[in-house]
Amino acid sequence: MSIHAVSKHLGIRWETVKNIDKAFLLSTLPALEPEKITSLVHIGVDEVARAKGHDYMTVVYDLVSGQLIWVDHGRTSNVLINFFEQLSQQTRDGIRAVSMDMGQSYQSAVRKVLPNADIVFDRFHVMQNYSLLIRKERNKAFRNGTHHEKKMLKGTLFLLLKNAPNLNDKQSDRLDDLLESNKTLCTIYMLKEQLQALWDEPDYDSMITALEAWCQLAKKTRILSLINFADALWDRRIGICNYAKYRLTNARVEAGNVSIGLLRRRARGVRDTEYFKLKIRQTSIKEAQSIFYPEIKLT
CATH class of the missing domain: 3.30.420.10 (Ribonuclease H-like superfamily/Ribonuclease H)
Known part of the structure; x- marks a missing residue:
């Protein structure tokens, strides 16, 4: 129960309930x-x-x-x-x-x-940062899009962020239509799938090699946000690829x-x-x- 609920139930001040709970925790928690x-x-x-x-x-x-x-x-x-x-x-x-x-x-x-x-x-924070990149690029496409393009983009953010195996058939078809109509989002989405695969590499050296290949591929897209993201990952390559040592x-x-x-x-x-x-x-x-x-x- 919340402090407010206990306070209301017993008819005593909120601060009194909090102080009682605080004293109890001080005396009982290791x-x-x-x-x-x-x-x-x-x-x-x-x-x-x-x-x-x-x-x-x-x-x-x-x-x-x-x-x-x-x-x-x-x-x-x-x-x-x-x-x-x-x-x-x-x-x-x-x-x-x-x-x-x-x-x-x-x-x-x-x-x-x-x-x-x-x-x-x-890895959660790495992919979370990539999700922010997807969100920004999708918002940019929506702002700059035609009426038809905006209609196509509306309500699609979750499709871009979810992993493909977690989409049902209807969602997969809609995602395919979106990616076919927007080359930038298609590129970013495909690179998301490849980025996630980095953590499947069996050892540190192969993960470094895979990350270098991913960063080079990202830079070739000439999408500024991807280039900046790739530079940031490469600067932190040791910490990222240490995952392969310790899982x-x-x-x-x-x-x-x-x-x-x-x-x-x-x-x-x-x-x-x-x-x-x-x-x-x-x-x-x-x-x-x-x-x-x-x-x-x-x-």
């Missing part, structure tokens, strides 16, 4: 003690909004166990460095790979404190972020950052149970 963590091998790092479009929190997961091991306010390199420096030297030395998006701040923290760890850029993604982190997003929306605004951190930690505990009905699992 402490986050980085200095006691051992045997870290692969970790995932990401940012999550404290409020939509506003400040952010940094979350760190152990990708082997799937457990949240750190959450703090902010998304600068210093926030992540603070976590790393609380780990023992032996634990830091044991971290082989860190999965993350392509932002600079987390990269800087890893390179400063974990010089021997490989950075792995999460790591931030899927567990993204699943946690979905839960955090639901928590934020249900709260309708977060005014107490420390309480929000406690609620994030609560969502990460798989078998939380009701204090009133211990036999009923809440997650």
